Amino acid sequence: MSSGGQNAVRQRHSQGKKPGQDGNGHSTTSSPNGGNHSTAAAQSTGSAGAGAGAPAGAEGAVAEAQPQSRWINWAIRGIFTWIMIFAFCGIVQLGHFALTVLVMIIQILSFKEIVAINYVPYKEKKLPWFRVLNWFFLFATNYYLYGGTLFKQYYEVVDASPILHSMARHHELISFSLYMLGFVSFVATLKKGHYKFQFGQFGFTHIILVLIVTQSNLVMLNIFEGLVWLILPASLVVCNDVMAYMFGFFFGRTRLTQLSPKKTWEGFIGALFSTYIFGFVLSYYLAQYDFFTCPFTGPCEQRPYFTLQNYTIPLDLVGLTPFTVAVYPVQLHSLSMSTFASIVAPFGGFFASGFKRAFKIKDFADLIPGHGGITDRFDCQFLMATFAYVYLSSFVHIHPQDPARILSSIAALDIATQVDLFNTLKQRLAAARAI
Secondary structure: OOHHHHHHHHHHHHHOOOOOEOOOOOEOOEOOOOOEOOHHHHHHHHHHHHHOOOOOOHHHHHHHHHHHHHHHHHHHHHHHHHHHHHHHHHHHOOOHHHHHHHHHHHHHHHHHHHHHOOHHHHHHHOOOOHHHHHHHHHHHHHHHHHHHHHHHHOHHHHHHOHHHHHHHHOHHHHHHHHHHHHHHHHHHOOOOOOHHHHHHHHHHHHHHHHHHHHHHHHHHHHHHHOOHHHHHHHHHHHHHHHHHHHHHHHHOOOEEEOOEEEEEHHHHHHHHHHHHHHHHHHHHHHOOOHHHHOOOOOOOOOOHHHOOEEEEEOHHHHOOOOEEEEEOHHHHHHHHHHHHHHHOOHHHHHHHHHHHHHOOOOOOOOOEOOOEOHHHHHHHHHHHHHHHHHHHHHHHOOOOOOHHHHHHHHHOOOHHHHHHHHHHHHHHHHHOOOO
16 A cells, blocks of 8 residues: 555544544543553554554654653743743832732733633624623723722822712712613624524623632732732742642642643642742741732831731640740731642632633633643632632731721712811810820
């Protein structure tokens, strides 16, 4: 048989193969560390190929290429990981506002990547205004969430501008009107024969808004409470992801979940302890600088959880002499965050992996070499940010009311009411001998 005939036969045979099998029907299921479970299949494939006139040693060349490919991918992933880390550190130096802008950019790019998955079916069905409505709903949601937060944080700027003051006072009405405009536009674009599909996409878009926009707004709230509450949770996720990859790459043997075949138990356990150590050390460093611990409003008095305190280790319970250690309370909080970052946050990645499998895609995009898209990198970060916000609200913050929010509410009152409030507050402070 000619070489062209052999190629044709091989092509037809490969088209009929089952998932997880090579052209000869042997299993090619990969182990978590990139190797094949069965070498016998590779040996039989090699003998069959030689009998059919295949070049001797071709399978050996492929086997040698696989480790090389793994190391190349490891190097590329490592290089761009460090590039992202250094870029993030540079943006941190620019302060709260720069990080807020970064969060908004990440949110928009993530939304773009996920929505793009459904763009082709819409284009094939020739449905109108699909992309416009998606982006409009994103704008309306961002205006409601981000706008409300920014109006309260920048209340001095808002009060100085009559236009911004009016927008802040009627923020909820404007937000509702924007959403209603999008809602009416969606109904107006419904096309006969495609109702079920369009309503499915309507729900799909709103789920994205809840999962991405709502959680990214919580990231911004954490930033305004102090850079430490962004840097610490985000760094814990990065550390856990990197160390899970490293331990899995060198020691991984036991697969953790079918949703993400490259995740291993060895990587999971190694990353867990690495994250505890990293979080404890990082929180110690961050607690010493006002730049990281003070909220957006400016210089502040050192809060109790950023002040060294003595803790007694009760070793007398086991017959040993107890001793005292001095640590920052935030270091103890870092242990709780490390636990979540190591055990629960990875499920954000598993969720994204299941989502990609449902749509039969490898990555959300190819923007970052070795990593995929923005969503591939920040799937766990959104979940971690939500936990950080809830944890801070429940166990860390000692002030039940946000002063910036109170001042923003006062600024929305008319001048006469503000004067009355001022006089009342002045009388109470005088009675308490505070002034």
